[in-house]
Structure formats: C-alpha cells, structure tokens
Amino acid sequence: MRIFLSWYNTFENKKRTSAAVAGIAFSVILIFMQLGFLKTARVTSTRLYDYLDFDIVITSDKYEYMDDPDSFDRVHLIQARVVPGVGKVGMVNLSGAAWLDRETEISSSCLLISVDRDPAFLRNDEISENLESITAKTNTVMLDRLSHPELGPVEIGRTASIHGVEVEVTSLFEIGLGFFADGSIIVSNETFQNLVRQDSRKVSLGLVKLAPGADGNEVKDAMRESMPPDVLIFGREEFVTGEQDYFIKVKPVGIMFRMGVLVAFIVGAVILFQVLSKEIATKIKEYATLKAMGFKTSTIYIVGFQQALIMAIMSYLPALAISHGVFFAARRASRLPMYLSNDLALFVLALTLGMCVISGVLALRRIQLADPAELF
Amino acid sequence: MIYSDRIPLAFLMLTHQKRKLALSLSGIALAVLIMFTEVGFFNGLNDSQANLPPLLDADLVLMDEKKEHLNKSERMNRHRLQQALVFDEVVTATPLYDRSGHLRNPQTGQLKSIDILAFPPDSIPLRIDGIERYAEVLKRSNTILYDARSRSIFGKIDAGMEVELSDRKYLVGGLIELGPNFSRDGHILMSDTTWKTHFMGDSRDEITLGLLKLRPGTDVESLKERLSEQLGPEVLVMTPEEIRIREIRFTTKSTPSGAVFGIGLLMGFAIGVIICYQILFNEITDQLPQYATLRAIGFAQGYIVNVVMKKALFLSVLGFLPGLVGGIVLYAYIQHYTKILMYLTYPRIGLVFLLTVFMCCLAGLLAMKRALNADPAELF
Helix, strand or coil: CHHHHHHHHHHCCCCHHHHHHHHHHHHHHHHHHHHHHHHHHHHHHHHHHHHCCCCCCCCCCCCCCEECCCCCCCHHHHHHCCCCCCCEEEEEEEEEEEEEEEECEEEEEEEEEEEECCCCCCCCCHHHEEEEEEEHCCCCCEEEEECCHHHHCCCCCCEEEECCEEEEEEECCCCCCCCCCCCEEEEEEHHHHHHCCCCCCCEEEEEEECCCCCCHHHHHHHHHCCCCCCCCEEEHHHHHHHHHHHHHHHCCHHHHHHHHHHHHHHHHHHHHHHHHHHHHHHHHHHHHHHHCCCCCCHHHHHHHHHHHHHHEEEEEEHHHHHHHHHHHHHHHHCCCCCCHHHHHHHHHHHHHHHHHHHHHHHHHHHHHHHCHHHHC | HEEEECCCCCHHCCCCCCCHHHHHHHHHHHHHHHHHHHHHHHHHHHCCCCCCCHCCCHHHHHHHCCCCCCCCCCEECCCCHHHHCCCCCCCEEEEEEEEEEEECCCCCEEEEEEEEEEECCCCECCCCHHHHHHHHHHHCCCCCECCCCHHHHHCCCCEEEEEEEEEEEEEEEEECCCCCCCCCCEEEEEEEEHHHHHHHHHHHHCCEEEEEEECCCCCCCHHHHCCCCCCCEEEEEEEEHHHHHHHHHHHHEEEEEEEEHHHHHCCCCCCCHHHHHHHHHHHHHCCHHHHHHHHHCCCHHHHHHHHHHHHHHHHHHHHHHHHHHHHHHHHHHHHHHHHCCCCHHHHHHHHHHHHHHHHHHHHHHHHHHHHCCCHHHHHH
C-alpha cells in the first residue's frame, strides 16, 4: 500500500520527474566515466605484468616504473637460480624506441618489450601461441592492435623500421598502453639486443617462478640475503601495487578522476534534493492530512525515502545502459582498454544509493513541518 | 516590447523567491564547476608537460633535429653555439645540459629518478625566482640546487644537507622552485663545471639546448631563417614559445587526454542543460498564472519568448559567477596538492562562460513550450 503512494507521487508530475531523473542519470554516467578512466589507468599501469607469469621479480635498485626500468647484470639471474625454492628464472627487457612507418615516413614512440623464450612466463594465450613467430627469426615483431593509427596498418606481413633496422610484423596481440607510448611491440631477447644495442649482459627484469611447494616469502628472504644490494626483490603483489601507486598517487592521475567523481556526486545529490523538496513542498498538505488521519510520522518518512529510492534506481538503470555505450565509444577514441565491470557497476550503484540517502535525509526534514492544524 | 525596458520582468520573476533561486543557482554553479574541472585538467596536463620552455631565458633555442620533444635525450655538438655567435645579432650563446640521475631519498634510502639541469653559473639561462643569488653558491664544487617543488618521493631535502646523486655526494646549496610534471618528478640544478666532472662521460662536447640572446630590436624571424640555413637541417632553431606549443601538441597527440576530458566536459554540459531546464520548467509551472495574465492583457508570444530567454541568460550569468569562484578555489587547491599547473586564463574562462550561456539557452528553448501554452482561460 505504502509503496503505491510513493510510486503515484513520483509519477504524478511526469515531466518534472523525468527531467530530474535525466539530470541524476547524467551525474551517474559522469561517475561511471571518471571511475572507468581511473580503473583503466590503474589497470594499464600494470597491464604488462598481468600478461607475465611470475611469483617474484628482480629489478635494478634504480627501477622506477615500467617506463623507466633501468637494468642490472644478468649474472644476478644465475645467482637467483641457485637459491633453494626457486623454480624457473626468466627475463624481460623493456625500452622506449622509435617506430618509423616507411609508407608515411611518420615516426612514433613505442614501448619495446622482449619476452623470455619459455612460454611458462606468459599469462596471455594469444602471446604464448604466437611466441614462435617472433623467436624463429630475428627482427620479427608482435604488434599491439591498440597502437596509435600513426604506426600504420595493424597487419601481419607489413614492415617498419625501429632505430633504423627493418622489422617484419609476424603476429598481433592486444595490450593498449596508450598512456605511455603510441604503440607496444613484443620481440624476442635476440631481436631486442639487435634493435636497442643494449649491453647483452644487462636485463631489465628478472622473473622467478617458485619450485612446487616452495614458500614465496621464505624464498624472497633467501634471495634478498644472497643477492647484492644493487638489485631489489619483490613479490608479485607488492610489485604490482607499488607500480599502481606510483602512477595513481605520485604522478597524480588519481586526483584528476576522483575530483570528477566528487563533483558529479554532489551534483546528483543536489538535483535529487531539489526535486524531493519541491515534491514535499507541493504535497505538504497531503502529508498533514495523513498525519491527521493517524499515520505515524515515520510512515510519511518512509514514503519520502521510497520516492528518493525510486528516482535513484530509475536514474541508475538508464545510466548503466548508456555508460556501456559511452565506454565503448571511449575505448575507440582513447585506445584504452576501458571495460565496465560488474564491480564497477555495483560500486556506482552503492554511490547512487548514498546520494539518495544524503539528499533524502536533508530534504525530508521538512516533513516534520507538516502540521494538521495548518491544513485549513 | 516597450514595457520590457521599463520593468525587468524576467529578473524580478527569477529573484522573487530568493531561497529557491539560491538552490537553483547552486545546481548550475556545480555544472559550471564540472566543466571548469575538465577544462582545467586537460590544460593542466598540457601546461605541466610544457613547463620548461617558458622558463628559458632566451630569444632563440638550438637543439638537435631528432629531439622531437624535450624528454627525448638527443644532444648536439657544442660547436653549434660558436656557429651561432658568428651572427652579429647573437649577443650570448649559453649551453644547457639535461639528463636524468638517481637521487637517494635521505629518509627511506630509496633511489628515485630525478632530472638534472646544468648551465654556466655566470649566465644562468633560467627564469626562476631568486636563482641569481645562487650564482656564487653554484660555483663551489659539488654544490647543487634542489627544486623544492619536486614530488615527495625524494623525501625532505633542505639547504645545507648532503645528498647522494648517482653514486656521488653533493651539498644542497639552496632551494629553488620549478615544479614537476608527468615525466619529471623533480629537478636538480648544478653548474656546468660540476656537470662536466661527473655526468658528461664520453660525451664531453655535447649539449642539450643552446640558448641564444639577441641584440634588442633584432628581427627574430629573419635571423631564425638565416641561422637555420647556416646550421643545416640537423639543428632546430625555435623560440621558447614555439617549443612550448610543440610540447603541448606532442602531449595531446601522445596521450588520450583529449578524449578523456572531452567526455567529462560533455557530461558536465549535459547535466547543466538538464538542471537549467528543470529550474526553468519549475519556474514557469509555478508562475503559469502570471504568464496567462500576460497573455490575457495582450502581450504577444514574442514577449513571452523574450522573458523566458532572458531568464535563461540571467540564470547562466548568475550561476556562472559562483561556479567561477568555485573554480578558482578548486584550481588553487589542485595546483597546491598535485603540482599540476592549473592556469585559469581568460580564454579558458571565456570558453566555459560561452558553454554556460549556450547550455542555459538550450534549456530555455526546451522549457519554452510550457510558457507559450499558458492559457488565459484557465486562470480562474
């Protein structure tokens, strides 16, 4: 019975309600976008490491970030191999490079990633399957489909030049590191040496997989003890978290999007507050009548809250649907891996309900003023 | 139409209920604030990445042709400076050296990458407040200046402290303020002599930038052309302003910032249209009898249109002002805590103002039907 009252109240003035719902829905879409971008920034900052399989990582003590990894002597990898509990040891090299599309003569930046020959260090099926296409022959590369269009056509068989050396694209993968470079390219360690001409004793990252049954923390401690201080040892979790924190907190990418969420939240709450107080102001006599009929004040509060809730949900649902479309458009426009996950949808739903509670509490204070004696 | 000049009807109707108006304006102000935030971050990202060129105290800058943006490490031979000095108009040619080093955080012991700038202390080529007084300090061996606005990852560093930079100890001779960006977390400044002893390695003759000061009254454009011709295609000759614009172009091209903040701007605009529509619609609904009366006493449709559009314009101006104040506060706050350069320039204020006016006018047009349908016969 009560739910019907709030339902009828909400839909009594269809135009006003739909304008309010549209306003709140746009705030919710904005929240979706901002959180989506933030999440994408967080995800892309460590997306490379999601593609690599390792339990422990060895870095130079000057390791800053994926973009600026520095390097260390690969003799440390051999040292790591003898630590009890260490299973396999592999390596990864990273370097920024210049990609030249010979057709257009346009030069773009790219991140050159060399992976280990052993597919055990890979977590991405597509890369594992195509690993052979870049290890069989030198100067063959795997090109990221989400690269900037200026790199030229994303096709198997095309050529380009990296640091003046001709390379052939023999397979494709998908990563989208648009925040860091125009394109990403995976090569074998041999090709990497060929292109970058880095001292062949140097590596950017050492990847360690534990032997079956070994305890990660114990192995990490043992490695820290037996290896010199110019390399750092991290467990997978702490390494990935540190990487995200650097991007989100030190480079202040986080605040850019959180600020947008905050303002959008306030806007949504203000619109909801506005429409609720308007609603109560016009219905104050009806509420007073309800009171006079003996309904408790709490009943009237519940009716008010239900209206807030109905409007919040009605705004959330189209916002969710539209956001799916906007995410798709943003994915195309920004070449970032933007996806609307269920977690994100639930989190925004929680924010929408929070919006509804705050504006409800503020607007419903006026219900107390409904005085049966003033009815006439 | 005569009456519209005598009685500011739209304004009076709008300000009739002050409390309600305040609430309405806060809604518009927030939409304005969203637009300011998005415009601010987009430009903040670009301006921060281009923070160095405006600090260069030079009329023309020389650099290697392959240095497509300032974070590329390409250098050029220092004899280019001599080549430039051959021209009568060139008064001084100062080298600037730039590379990254690793600074140890004195509190945590962690090594973090920092940017090092070096130059001759007798002709400091950077426009940084108070830097002149450190000319003598920089001449002491192994003495550096630290950018106090560097990110906190380097720890608390003060004048008089000894710091470890790329495996060597240096004395911090003083603090200056330059500011980080997305590529550079902090800066250290040193003399070219200190630089040459420790950082040059086997590239002794290479400099990052050549900064030229010209005789007053020189035709910069024509000299630029003649210099380019003389120095050949391996050297770029640009003014600091041209470098700044090139940096911004590079940032917008290489990051998806345009799409990211453009979508935000669009959302802010859409929210603004809806809020403004809602306000006008409620206004008109509440004052339907007044509109009907106006019609009854013979005012034409055009007059009603005029009143509603004026209301929309008043709303946009009145809502923009608190939004602008909010924007100023927000920009200052963001710049302080994130060190992103948030400049609120007149063109940017103008852009958001135009969007606000456009937003309210659009809402006015949408709400118009309601007012035009006011029927005198329904008055009673």
